[in-house]
Amino acid sequence: MKKNKQEQVIIKEKPYKLNIVWILIVFFIILMLSFFYVGYVKELIYQNIYQNISELSEQTATQLNLFITDQKNFVSIMVDSINRGYFKTPEQIFEAYQGDLENYNFTRLVILDREGNGTTSDGYQVTSYANIAEFFEHDEVYLSENRPSTVTNNQVNIYSKTFKMNGEEKVLMATINTMDYQKILLRRLFDKGGTYLINNDGTVLIDSFNNIEESNANFYEYVKNRYVITTEKEEEKIDKMAQAIKNKQIGTFDIKVDNDDVYFIHYEKVNINDWYVVTTASDETIAKQLFTLVILSIGVCLIINLLIIAITIYIDISNQKKNRKLYRIAYIDSVTSLGNVVYFKEKGAIFLQNQTAKNKYIITLDINKFKALNNTYGYGFCNEILKTLGKKLYNLVPIDNITCRISNDIFASIFSYEENINELLDTIFKELSRIEIGDIDIHLNLSIGAYKINLKDRDIKKVLDKSDMARSKIKGLYHNNYYLFDETLENQLIEEQKIEACMEEALTNHEFIIYYQPKISTQNEKMAGAEALVRWYRGKEIIPPNKFIPLFEKNKFIIKLDLYIFEQVCKDLVAWRKKYQYMPTISINVSKEHFVDENFIDEYVKICNQYNIETSCIDLEITESATIDSNINILKVLNNIKAKGFIISIDDFGTGYSSLNMLQNMPIDIIKIDKVFIDKADLSSHNNVINYIMFIAKNLGVKTIAEGVETKEQMEYIRDIKCDMIQGYYYSKPITKEEFEKYFNKNK
Ligand code: C2E
Ligand code: CA
Ligand code: CA
Helix, strand or coil, X not given: CCCCCCCCCCCCCCCCCCCHHHHHHHHHHHHHHHHXXXXXXXXXXXXXHHHHHHHHHHHHHHHHHHHHHHHHHHHHHHHHHHHCCCCCCHHHHHHHHHHHHHHHCCCEEEEEECCCCEEECCCCEECCCCCHHHHHCCCCCEECCCEECCCCCCEEEEEEEEEEEXXXXXXXXXXXXXXXXXXXXXXXXXXXXXXXXXXXXXXXXXXXXXXXXXXXXXXXXXXXXXXXXXXXXXXXHHHHHHHHHHCCCCEEEEEEXXXXXXXXXXXXXXXXXXXXXXXXXXXXXXXHHHHHHHHHHXXXXXXXXXXXXXXXXXXXXXXXXXXXXXXXXXXXXXCCCCECHHHHHHHHHHHHHCXXXXXXXXXXXXXXXXXXXHHHHCHHHHHHHHHHHHHHHXXXXXXXXXXXXXXXXXXXXEEECCCCHHHHHHHHHHHHHEEEECCEEEECCEEEEEEEECCCCCCHHHHHHHHHHHHHHHCCCCCCCEEECCHHHHHHHHHHHHHHHHHHHHHHXXXXXXXXXXXXXXCCCCEEEEEEEEEEEECCEEECHHHHHHHHHHCCHHHHHHHHHHHHHHHHHHHHHHHHCCCCCXXXXXXXXXXXXXXXXXXXXXXXXXXXXXXXXXXXXXXXXXXXXXXXXXXXXXXXXXXXXXXEEEEEECCCCCXXXXXXHCCCCEEEECHHHHHHCCCCCCCCHHHHXXXXXXXXXXXXXXXXXXXXXXXXXXXXXXXXXXXXXXXXCCECHHHHHHHHHHHC
């Protein structure tokens, strides 16, 4: 029967759950921000490159322009002096300027006639110079594009200006190695880039790094062929450049090449012969810069991201911790670590919704007189009892159970069970009746109720009620140990439902009638008062209170009924006062259900005022069991009642195990000795419970009354032990109002 289960905290804590979706959203947002940031940085770098590349071109173009202008000026000066007639022969000219040639980077001077015949400053004879006409077309100093030297076959450029010597038209040419321009263009700022000098058609005159192998190449074709240009749109950019150069404009742009690389191009006017300096740069360097930046950015973003995620997780977990704490407060019983009543009802409802198993049960287990145990052993020890009991119960019922402590000393469990339930209940009773706490062996007086849940049951409160009903059937009986809800109870339940259906109506129809039972003084056998006892006249039937009072206490209708009875008594008192100028002291039962509201008594006082009845004429009977209900602050309740002037009796005294200690502090006037002690009394012995109660009463200075006195012997015994009053059939049964009027007129 016993399952091999470890001792455990019975409600298991789930591990903390991370809110992945939330974290992903945060991560994604940060990632997007990173992308934007990288894009922004890239944009900045591009701007920077645009600026660098155009500045570089501008400088190069300016330098080239200065260099060429200088040379042009020199040629101009030479021709000026020739025109002034200083020289008679070409040799004289060569001799005069030989020394300056090197300063101006000229390799030689050449003087030719219209046929292309002549001499050079370094002694060569030139005949029929190719394209000689080109040099006679210009009035100003002319600069040719590169061409091979007739002397060395090197690439050269030629400055020229025509003049007249001895009446004959001639041209002065100054030759410069194209390489000398290249030196100016040769500025390295970007990897994989270059500087080009091109003419108006895009023909490459000079290529600073000799990137282009073929001579007289076209720059536009070169770019288009050299790289894989991905889209037509990119190609158009080159055509646009060609067009811009034709229109003598300058500009910068970038194109995507080789799939992802970017190639930056700036073209700048030299202002000589429509020549352009073109500077190019690939993004490899930039890529490196960008890469570092991106890595840096991503790194920073990642750290921020991780930080934010860490914070998110932290907040999330602490929220969950808080929720768990709230959950514990709301659902878990701190003494036993089992669920509490709220937990039981919630989980139980789910259990009922999802039921598939055939045999399901709900049991409730009550520790009788737990209050007395508390008084004897103290709270700490009794908490240990509860803890041990809870754990044992949890381990005795089948594994998938819901076991909770649903009130101070009541446990409930719900589970499926296919074997013999009676055997299980028997085992539970036996195992839990005796428990060991440390070295101490405790015997517990338990009552267990059980109910077999059927498929139609969906309301946890109802099944709990049925199990409670079964339990109350055996509460206080020492030999029975458990009760399984059966047909008798089912019928009782049906009966109760019938009563509940008509109780409100019964109240408005005045079906509840008061009977009065006189109380007789033992000293002079005169009437000392009476107790008001309710009867229900339902048609011809008179229903006794034990048939409906317990139900009304359960469904709280007793609160209405008690107030109704109280008001009826007041009405009777008013009538008697008028008719007989006499008002007996009337005892009225007040159920403990009122005490939930500590100020309930105000309602009673209001009614007294309404009928002009002194509160001191009324004795309120409160059962002893109410005084030991741990849910009630009884002292406060009693003090409130006393403060309003009512007489207070403790009803059914001796059955409730109230402590002397508490009694001492309670403002009570009368103790009503319960009928069971009168029945049981060994009238010859002086050593019974009654004597003990009398002893307590005397010590507390309160009056006593004995209930249920039926025989002469009992009456004499009670009288002899100096009990103040007697209420019982010996003198009178509870009687109707009319009978009671006659009675008190005779006996007052
Ligand atoms: P209780 O307050 O202990 O009332 C005394 C009960 O003992 C009455 O039963 C009374 O008829 C019965 N009794 C009195 N003398 C004798 C006797 O010599 N022999 C026997 N066998 N019985 C005697 P009753 O009227 O049936 O009332 C039962 C219980 O119902 C009361 O017990 C009280 O707890 C409750 N009750 C009655 N009326 C009211 C009411 O208006 N409000 C509340 N809250 N409870 C009421
Ligand atoms: Ca009573
Ligand atoms: Ca009583």
